[in-house]
Amino acid sequence: MTRAAHMASDDIDADDSDRCPCSSGDVFGACCGPLLRGVAAAPTAERLMRSRYSAFVLERADYLRATWHPSNRPADVDFEDDLRWRRLVVLGHEAGGPFDTTGIVEFEAHWRQGEHRGSLHERSRFVREDRTWFYVDGDVQ
Secondary structure (H helix, E strand, C coil): CEEECCCCCCCCCCCCCCECCCCCCCEHHHCCHHHHHCCCCCCCHHHHHHHHHHHHHCCCHHHHHHCECCCCCCCCCEEECCEEEEEEEEEEEEECCCCCCEEEEEEEEEEEECCEEEEEEEEEEEEEECCEEEEEEEEEC
């Protein structure tokens, strides 16, 4: 069963002093929080990918849609009721720096759904247009 999630930009389910869901080791308020609130932009493709992972954890469909490239942005983002994203591991990246126009980030995102556990291993492609990074698509490994 899935449900579409729509939250206002200030409705964030994490406290700024909580550990950031993206597994950076930093607190949410100094990591992905400002990006999800729209008060800061991701300077690199990896930071955008980490913030998008946090948006999946927090079920922030508005942020996911806003950071998806318009060429393939879905009309809605659905979340499965009992799927919980548990941990993110960034495996590497190619380009995607503050002065690049494209980037690739490879990651593994671990999940749990009821009694089942697994992971999603993906190489995601990003583009930077007008100083803003966007997720384009990804290849599941």
